Amino acid sequence: MSATTQLSDSDPLNNLISSDIHKSIGLLTRQLHNALNGLGLIAKVQDLAGEIPDAQSRLSYIARLTGEAAEKVLNRVDQAKAQNEHISNETSRIGALIVQDPVSAVAKGHVMNFLNDVNQSTQIIDKHLTEIMMAQDFHDLTGQVIAKVVGLAANIEEQLVQLLIQTAPIEIGPKETKPTEAAPYQPQLAGPVIHSEGNAEVVSSQTEVDDLLASMGF
Amino acid sequence: MANELRFLVVDDFSTMRRIVRSLLKESGYSDIDEAEDGAVALKKLLTSKFDFVVCDINMPNMNGFQLLDEIKKTDSLKHIPVLMVTAEARKEDILLAAKSGAAGYIVKPFAKGILDEKISLILTKLGLK
Numbered sequence: 413m414s415a416t417t418q419l420s421d422s423d424p425l426n427n428l429i430s431s432d433i434h435k436s437i438g439l440l441t442r443q444l445h446n447a448l449n450g451l452g453l454i455a456k457v458q459d460l461a462g463e464i465p466d467a468q469s470r471l472s473y474i475a476r477l478t479g480e481a482a483e484k485v486l487n488r489v490d491q492a493k494a495q496n497e498h499i500s501n502e503t504s505r506i507g508a509l510i511v512q513d514p515v516s517a518v519a520k521g522h523v524m525n526f527l528n529d530v531n532q533s534t535q536i537i538d539k540h541l542t543e544i545m546m547a548q549d550f551h552d553l554t555g556q557v558i559a560k561v562v563g564l565a566a567n568i569e570e571q572l573v574q575l576l577i578q579t580a581p582i583e584i585g586p587k588e589t590k591p592t593e594a595a596p597y598q599p600q601l602a603g604p605v606i607h608s609e610g611n612a613e614v615v616s617s618q619t620e621v622d623d624l625l626a627s628m629g630f
Numbered sequence: 631m632a633n634e635l636r637f638l639v640v641d642d643f644s645t646m647r648r649i650v651r652s653l654l655k656e657s658g659y660s661d662i663d664e665a666e667d668g669a670v671a672l673k674k675l676l677t678s679k680f681d682f683v684v685c686d687i688n689m690p691n692m693n694g695f696q697l698l699d700e701i702k703k704t705d706s707l708k709h710i711p712v713l714m715v716t717a718e719a720r721k722e723d724i725l726l727a728a729k730s731g732a733a734g735y736i737v738k739p740f741a742k743g744i745l746d747e748k749i750s751l752i753l754t755k756l757g758l759k
Contacts (some may be wrong), residue, residue: 419739423700427665431701477726497753502645518634520710542653542656542742543742545648545649545652546649546739546741546742547668548645548647548649549645549738549739549740550739551643551645552643552645552646552717552738553717553738553739556641556688556717600711601688601693601723602685602718602720603688603717603718604717604719604738605717605719605720608719613720613721614721615719615720615721615724615737616719616722618736618737618740618744619736621719621735621736624724624725625724625725625728625735627754628725630728
């Protein structure tokens with residue numbers, strides 16, 4: 413940097429520029445403060461900052477629920493496949509016995525035992541399939557939580573845009589912007605409970621629901 | 631007799647509707663219709679005959695509480711038992727549902743046997759089983 417472009421406290425011109433910059437920064441700060449106050453955004457910004465950890469909890473809840481569902485499905489598939497393999501092996505074995513001596517296979521009860529075995533196995537497989545189906549309920553629960561996080565993100569975006577409009581330099585900002593009340597983020601229904609431990613206002617199991625209703629005479 | 635009942639499953643998530651429908655079928659109920667929110671459900675209830683409603687709470691357009699209120703204040707519908715199946719686990723919601731006339735309340739996620747157990751209990755109380 414050349415000596416001529418360096419700022420110097422002793423240079424009256426540089427002092428003037430420096431003073432202008434400070435004035436501009438002061439003006440911007442004042443505008444920001446006024447805009448936040450005018451819009452009632454200070455409390456909103458504080459509220460939104462408070463919502464961010466909640467959003468993190470909700471996203472962790474989604475990760476946990478989807479993980480548990482995947483684990484449950486994979487375990488049940490493993491067990492169902494084992495049953496399926498058992499039936500397959502038994503079918504081959506009984507088939508060989510029937511080819512070898514059909515009368516003996518029936519007389520000794522091999523065929524009947526096999527039929528009972530198949531019946532039991534299909535019932536077990538059916539239970540596994542039902543559990544796999546039940547595990548899909550995570551879609552509903554996580555969907556509700558995702559909707560809330562998306563709503564939160566949209567609200568933060570809206571507030572930030574409002575803030576930008578209000579704090580934009582006068583010459584490029586709107587001629588006259590009326591301070592508007594931003595829509596408050598107030599979900600009407602809370603959806604799935606992310607942390608039920610220690611929360612006396614929610615139930616954490618169906619047994620608690622039944623007990624609560626019974627205690628109130630329902 | 632109970633197996634001939636006509637069910638309406640109300641939930642905004644199709645996955646959940648399918649799960650409930652499958653569970654009902656496993657329990658022997660085969661006449662099942664679906665609605666994706668309270669408004670659609672009310673329209674179906676007013677134009678067709680149903681014997682039992684399985685209803686979510688948190689739904690767009692018309693939520694489960696609103697639907698329950700509509701059912702209970704409509705003479706032609708108020709006899710229909712409404713079983714709430716929902717993720718809303720606040721005690722005040724559970725009590726509000728009961729006071730509003732819900733026949734039962736199940737909190738999601740629920741185990742396979744719960745739905746059948748609650749429906750059987752309700753039908754027994756009503757003398758339909």
